[in-house]
Amino acid sequence: DSALVWFRRDLRHTDHAALYHALKNARRVWCVFVLDTDILDALPRHDRRVAFILDSLRELDAALARLAPGSGLIVRHGSARTELPRLAAELGVQAVYANHDDEPDALARDAQVRGKLSGLGAALFTSKDHVIFERHEVLTGNGTPYGVFTPYKNAWLKKLEPFYVKPYPVAPYAAHLAAIPEKIAPLWPERVPTLPEIGFEPVTDLKVPTGMSGAEQLLDDFLARMDRYDEQRDFPAVKGPSYLSTHLRFGTVSIRHLASLAWARMKEGSEGARVWLSELIWRDFYHQILHHHPHVVGGAYKREYDRIKWAKGKEAEAHFQAWCEGRTGYPLVDAAMRQLNQTGYMHNRLRMVVASFLIKDLGIDWRRGEAYFAEKLLDFDLSANNGGWQWAASSGCDAQPYFRIFNPTSQSEKFDPQARFIRRYVPELAPLPDAALHAPWLARPADLAAADDFVLGRDYPQPIVQHDVARAETLARYAVVKAPD
Numbered sequence: 061d062s063a064l065v066w067f068r069r070d071l072r073h074t075d076h077a078a079l080y081h082a083l084k085n086a087r088r089v090w091c092v093f094v095l096d097t098d099i100l101d102a103l104p105r106h107d108r109r110v111a112f113i114l115d116s117l118r119e120l121d122a123a124l125a126r127l128a129p130g131s132g133l134i135v136r137h138g139s140a141r142t143e144l145p146r147l148a149a150e151l152g153v154q155a156v157y158a159n160h161d162d163e164p165d166a167l168a169r170d171a172q173v174r175g176k177l178s179g180l181g182a183a184l185f186t187s188k189d190h191v192i193f194e195r196h197e198v199l200t201g202n203g204t205p206y207g208v209f210t211p212y213k214n215a216w217l218k219k220l221e222p223f224y225v226k227p228y229p230v231a232p233y234a235a236h237l238a239a240i241p242e243k244i245a246p247l248w249p250e251r252v253p254t255l256p257e258i259g260f261e262p263v264t265d266l267k268v269p270t271g272m273s274g275a276e277q278l279l280d281d282f283l284a285r286m287d288r289y290d291e292q293r294d295f296p297a298v299k300g301p302s303y304l305s306t307h308l309r310f311g312t313v314s315i316r317h318l319a320s321l322a323w324a325r326m327k328e329g330s331e332g333a334r335v336w337l338s339e340l341i342w343r344d345f346y347h348q349i350l351h352h353h354p355h356v357v358g359g360a361y362k363r364e365y366d367r368i369k370w371a372k373g374k375e376a377e378a379h380f381q382a383w384c385e386g387r388t389g390y391p392l393v394d395a396a397m398r399q400l401n402q403t404g405y406m407h408n409r410l411r412m413v414v415a416s417f418l419i420k421d422l423g424i425d426w427r428r429g430e431a432y433f434a435e436k437l438l439d440f441d442l443s444a445n446n447g448g449w450q451w452a453a454s455s456g457c458d459a460q461p462y463f464r465i466f467n468p469t470s471q472s473e474k475f476d477p478q479a480r481f482i483r484r485y486v487p488e489l490a491p492l493p494d495a496a497l498h499a500p501w502l503a504r505p506a507d508l509a510a511a512d513d514f515v516l517g518r519d520y521p522q523p524i525v526q527h528d529v530a531r532a533e534t535l536a537r538y539a540v541v542k543a544p545d
């Protein structure tokens with residue numbers, strides 16, 4: 061009756077399903093995190109997410125040691141497919157507990173680990189932890205998964221009961237956390253390695269506070285403005301959203317805790333809380349879409365959209381590079397891409413704007429944008445990112461028709477009216493008057509000259525495409541969707 065808890069995207073020691081089940085069922089419990097080279101080897105050597113993980117592991121290790129002296133986190137570095145069964149054998153445990161990870165690669169990895177463990181006479185038990193409802197929990201009356209958000213959300217809210225947001229108590233069973241045996245020598249001087257010790261460059265520009273304490277700090281801050289979320293969330297220059305996405309991604313905060321806070325305030329009549337809870341429901345929605353429709357990885361959710369022929373060749377390549385680097389000549393698009401490159405975060409409104417711009421102004425395959433976000437976003441999550449990109453491409457779960465195309469200039473005027481966000485990330489435009497900042501190519505030459513002798517095309521790019529022309533091309537490109545097979 062000894063067990064191992066395998067931490068993955070759930071880096072906390074409170075309200076943790078797998079840890080709770082292990083501690084309740086076994087008398088000696090150890091905890092492990094595998095720095096999985098199957099994932100890490102594919103990442104660039106400068107990666108803020110790896111820094112986030114290591115910092116968060118340090119806090120988790122210390123927290124476990126505080127719960128039960130001598131215990132803590134065992135950290136391994138290698139392929140989880142071999143490291144995990146090896147450690148289970150070294151410790152001689154009968155069971156391994158983990159929380160569900162429903163991404164296709166993770167499911168394949170878990171199946172392999174389960175097989176190897178069973179060869180050792182040990183079982184792998186997994187539980188729901190990362191979302192409120194998953195897999196087959198919210199289905200239509202016919203027993204099929206939902207493909208449209210609003211009816212899904214209504215069914216989700218109808219199913220919600222206090223039981224589903226109740227925390228898993230861990231502290232009462234903490235005595236079952238066992239000391240790490242001498243033979244399990246740490247691989248590094250401190251139990252959790254530094255970035256260079258696992259082959260990554262040091263990171264000095266991580267702006268998100270890490271670990272459970274970082275999540276708590278962001279949450280405290282957000283609770284003070286949650287009631288205004290509905291009014292403020294769409295303006296990138298305003299501190300409107302929670303900035304908790306990276307913490308939700310890595311599980312340094314419990315989704316049950318967040319959902320119960322929002323639910324309670326919603327019931328007291330807070331419109332902000334209602335809208336924020338709805339965002340958390342989007343997260344569950346895309347999670348179940350990925351589970352039921354794994355073809356969305358690499359393919360359109362609505363399969364007829366795979367017929368579209370995307371722009372290719374030298375010009376498309378140059379456009380893609382300009383988009384990545386934030387030099388398209390559309391200030392809001394450029395500011396957003398520079399925010400992503402500099403911080404690893406991008407405001408939700410801007411994710412929609414830049415995704416629409418790449419797909420419907422530049423005619424570039426949404427999968428290329430999806431991949432660029434996957435590399436850069438601190439909060440990168442396969443299901444939410446894919447869902448967001450397919451939404452922008454109109455190939456996903458969306459009731460809007462594809463011919464509703466965002467106009468990047470009017471989005472800018474509407475959501476960054478004083479161009480405060482643009483000025484922050486595109487400082488070369490800062491001297492221009494507000495009105496000229498949304499579309500500098502339309503500004504009067506006298507206004508430009510009056511602004512420190514600003515020259516468009518020298519100090520900031522001319523727009524790389526014309527929106528009206530691009531819009532017409534997109535409508536033509538998308539026409540194949542309506543054609544019969």
Ligand code: FAD
Nearest residue numbers: 301302303304305339343408411439440441444445448449
């Ligand atoms: P808040 O506004 O405070 O929202 C709270 C939480 O709700 C978020 O942290 C997130 O977990 C969840 N959430 C909010 N909106 C969505 C949504 N549309 N879909 C799913 N979950 C949502 N979110 C990611 O977590 N990872 C991604 O890789 C990701 N890629 C995206 C790509 C595109 C093209 C688009 C349009 C959206 C993407 N989103 C992604 C959703 C959303 O933009 C971010 O979750 C949000 O901006 C994170 O900031 P926040 O924590 O301050 O959000």
